[in-house]
Amino acid sequence: MHDMSKKITALSKTTKNREASTVIEVDDIGFSYDLGKTETLKGISMEIPKNQVTALIGPSGCGKSTLLRCLNRMNDLIDTAKITRGAIRILGQDIHAAEVDAIELRKQVGMVFQKYNPFPKSIYDNVAYGLRIQGVKKKSILDEAVERSLRNAALWDEAKDRLKDSALGLSGGQQQRLCIARTIAVRPKVILMDEPCSALDPIATAKVEELMLELRKEFTIVIVTHSMQQASRISDRTAFFYLGELVEYASTSHIFTSPSVKQTEDYISGRFG
């Protein structure tokens, strides 16, 4: 199976030049949560193209969220986490190199979480958080950034009259879009989304999905999702993971219509997972 995933990656590499340029390059990455005793990711290689939505799918525990959290080094926060091999290059830079500051990396690679987690502050303060952290104090700049981000996140019309109200007064779907607005306020290159719709109802989900399709014009989006319908609706490319390995990675239409690997087909058609 390992050979298979390598073959597929190689295949996607050859087609690289005909597609959009690569933003993230994952090169044979191995990752362990317990200092190398067991590998959660077993040599993943994939290239994520610019201004596209790339979906990571697979059954629970397959390593897709772990890979996502490797991309902005959120796993650094876990004491016993360790990259066991390989490298991740974003915009051509190895992100684990000594001269890379994880803080600067996260400004370029933002993240939206499974459980919407706005701070218990006002809507305005939530969106302005990232910029204020970077030392932006001027009100005109903050005002403009807040409005632009909320418009981008399709939340402006609902929130413009209550910017000073607590973010926790918003509905779940609005809160998640606020988290997206908060993330894009710092103008990252890449947005990572970890099951952003799993806590939302279908209508709120549809809004967030619509938003993602809009956002890919400006940002590169990597999304982890449990919903295959969602992956097929919004993503340009889909990667199927199983037990820490990349089973198949290709364009979404290919994966969902004529997967090359039997396992992918079984998972997509609901026969396992």
Next chain:
Amino acid sequence: MNASENPFESKRNWTKLREKLGVGSFGIATYFILFCAALIFGQIAYKGLPTFFKSEAPYVNTEFFTSNPEILRVWHDAEGNKFSMPDKKFDVWRRDNPDAVILDPHALNYSAGGIAGPLIGTALLVLFCMIIALSIGISAAIYLSEYCGKGRIMSMIRLSILNLAGVPSIVFALFGWGIFCHAAPAIVDHVDERSLFAFSIGSNYLSFQGWGTSLLAGSCTLAIMVLPVIITACEESLRAVPKGFREASFALGSSQWQTIRKAVLPYALPGILTATVLGITRVAGETAPIMLTATSTDKTDMPMQALQNEGVWAFFTQSVQALPFHIYTLAKLPDDPLSKPMQNGATFAFLLLVMGFAFVSILLRNRVRKKLKW
């Protein structure tokens, strides 16, 4: 359908009886404690309240709250009429009535005047103690919960802190007496002979001679005593802040300190204030530590006078009176009905002071909590 066919018919059995017994005994225990508390508070209030008021206008005994303890002079005249008068008043009265017959005169210590000195002393001790304890305690809690790892040494440190919370206060008192009263460094003009060692800096000396029996030594001793409680409670409240806030903050490119300051500390504030309440009520009531390190019974001037006359350093190194210690002194007085009002009044005032501290902190906490809901 007749009644005997009811499938949910109540059955008498042991489980039910046991449940009733359990609930009953928990209830009795709760009400017993409430009863005891009410009895104690009621007793103190009933006996203490009369000291707060007097029969003529303005009906409130302002002297009790605004003057220092005094000696009460007691005597009777030839006809057997009993007289009692505070010391200063007595001197004036004696001058005006030089011929008055005074039989069997005696003096009752601390039985006149008021409790202003002890009241202010205790407030100052609690204030400075909490400033010291909170600044060190919150820093330590942040380090323990956010920065340091989970290694064996760290868990040993945590265990030691927890154990410190159980150390008797007299041990802290002796520690504070040894360190702060007799060995702490001070900048002085001339070196006292009790100094451990000293070296000169410019025209002054840095002398390890301690701060003597002083407000500063007392506050530091109390602070060290209450630190374990504060560190543990603050650490718990920091840990209780949802992980999502930290992750969101990190994902937006903030450093660890920015995350702690903006996304963790504000939301741990209610818990930290609860710890402060606990700390204050414990500190305000402690007698042993201040008895050795901070208090004097026979001090006549108010703490503020030192600040006005001699400056900040003199203010912090003066000894103060403190309410719990004053109550202890009053309790040891020879039994005399004329001493009772002071004893009861001081006790009740002390109770009110501690309740007041706790009440303000709880109000503050509720306000913060209302602002921060998630």
